[in-house]
Amino acid sequence: MADLIEIKVPDVGNVENIDVVDVLVKPGDAVKLEQTLAILETDKASMDLPASAAGIVQELFIKAGDKVSEGTLIVTLLPTEAAPSSVAETEEASVAVAEQPATPAVVAAVETVPAAVEVKAEPVPANASGKAAHATPAVRLFARELGVDINKISTGSGRKGRILKDDVKKFVKKAMTEGTAPSGSGIPAMPSVDFSQFGATEEQKLSKIKRLTGQNLSRVWLNLPMVTYHDEADITEMEAFRVALNAEKSKDEVKVTGLVFIIKALVAAMEQFPQFNASLSADGEKLILKKYVNVGIAVDTPNGLVVPVLRDVNRKGVNELTAELAEKSGKARLGKLMPAEMQGGCITISSLGGIGGTAFTPIVNAPEVAILGVTRAKMQPVWDGKEFLPRLMLPLDLTYDHRVIDGVEGARFMAAIKQYLGDIRRLLL
Numbered sequence: 001m002a003d004l005i006e007i008k009v010p011d012v013g014n015v016e017n018i019d020v021v022d023v024l025v026k027p028g029d030a031v032k033l034e035q036t037l038a039i040l041e042t043d044k045a046s047m048d049l050p051a052s053a054a055g056i057v058q059e060l061f062i063k064a065g066d067k068v069s070e071g072t073l074i075v076t077l078l079p080t081e082a083a084p085s086s087v088a089e090t091e092e093a094s095v096a097v098a099e100q101p102a103t104p105a106v107v108a109a110v111e112t113v114p115a116a117v118e119v120k121a122e123p124v125p126a127n128a129s130g131k132a133a134h135a136t137p138a139v140r141l142f143a144r145e146l147g148v149d150i151n152k153i154s155t156g157s158g159r160k161g162r163i164l165k166d167d168v169k170k171f172v173k174k175a176m177t178e179g180t181a182p183s184g185s186g187i188p189a190m191p192s193v194d195f196s197q198f199g200a201t202e203e204q205k206l207s208k209i210k211r212l213t214g215q216n217l218s219r220v221w222l223n224l225p226m227v228t229y230h231d232e233a234d235i236t237e238m239e240a241f242r243v244a245l246n247a248e249k250s251k252d253e254v255k256v257t258g259l260v261f262i263i264k265a266l267v268a269a270m271e272q273f274p275q276f277n278a279s280l281s282a283d284g285e286k287l288i289l290k291k292y293v294n295v296g297i298a299v300d301t302p303n304g305l306v307v308p309v310l311r312d313v314n315r316k317g318v319n320e321l322t323a324e325l326a327e328k329s330g331k332a333r334l335g336k337l338m339p340a341e342m343q344g345g346c347i348t349i350s351s352l353g354g355i356g357g358t359a360f361t362p363i364v365n366a367p368e369v370a371i372l373g374v375t376r377a378k379m380q381p382v383w384d385g386k387e388f389l390p391r392l393m394l395p396l397d398l399t400y401d402h403r404v405i406d407g408v409e410g411a412r413f414m415a416a417i418k419q420y421l422g423d424i425r426r427l428l429l
Helices: 136-144 165-177 208-223 236-247 260-274 318-332 405-422 424-428
Strands: 006-007 016-025 036-041 046-048 054-062 073-079 226-234 279-281 287-289 295-297 299-301 304-306 347-351 369-375 378-383 388-401
Touching: 036 073, 036 304, 136 165, 136 424, 208 304, 226 405, 236 260, 236 388, 260 295, 260 318, 260 347, 260 369, 260 405, 260 424, 295 318, 299 318, 388 405, 405 424
Parallel strands: 295 347, 347 369
Antiparallel strands: 006 073, 016 036, 036 046, 054 073, 226 388, 279 287, 299 304, 369 388, 378 388
């Protein structure tokens, strides 16, 4: 009998406890190469798990509702004659983000935090019942992120009363139902309203991405003192250069967009003002300056916001960035981004240029310290000291964490971006 092929969850970017939404095969099924075996869901996106080999399903090791991580065994296959037989080949299986339905989205996505980031030992205080609150560091971190005092949870559902993440979630739900804030911060919960008394209604469940993104944005809004600075950049010459570049390209080549030049200008300004390429430590005592430059681009997808990250942007030219941006935006809209492709951003750009608007207030994608919003450019009469001239003006909105960046630094940073966009030759200096 041929050796069975094991298919496991591949590297998905340091993400743990991935939910199994659905399992699409059963023992005895004939599976084709690249056929979807199961649908997984993280806090970023839904993902298809494809078969890396063809064969007959011998044993299934997961079911809907389970949680899996990298290396979890999904299924064993009896290989067919045309199937790859190497286990090493099967472990190279890749997870693709599933297709989801397009809601305009502007703000940045949740930054994935490894569950084991907390290594510092801390005392275990007593809870309300007088007993020590038993919980792992990962659960304690999860509780702090939700603003929950874990010592107020009297007992857990885990072994020997250990507090689990589900216990923290139940505590939050109960607190919200009773109209009290889980952290005792004094922020009242929104009241529950029966809208059916006013007319017909329909309930539509939010996707996991939107629910967790909403939690993250609420946490950011409550914890970060944010300021938004609005300005306009003259991109008349830049647009003329972009049109000329695209005229030289063949029909099969990817056209340069104005967003690529905005990325280059933003990165040049970050190198001039390094505090924008930083994160504040959890204790608020240190500024972590980053020596790499990765830019997240907010992309509208069917199931909510996705932010693919372009890496080492400062080392890439316009044409290379154009191709990478087109590739990752396309993957995001088709639901094929890996979680690792949405991690490690230093700053985010949220663009409404294709829709319209004159200004908005993007929310910082913490632990980043700033986000740049872009709306649609339009021709305006601009006074040059002698006469009014038609100029193409681009509205820009810079939101930043005021704990790290003060108003003067924010204004100077925006002035630098405007200067680079106004004369892109300065990017060569």
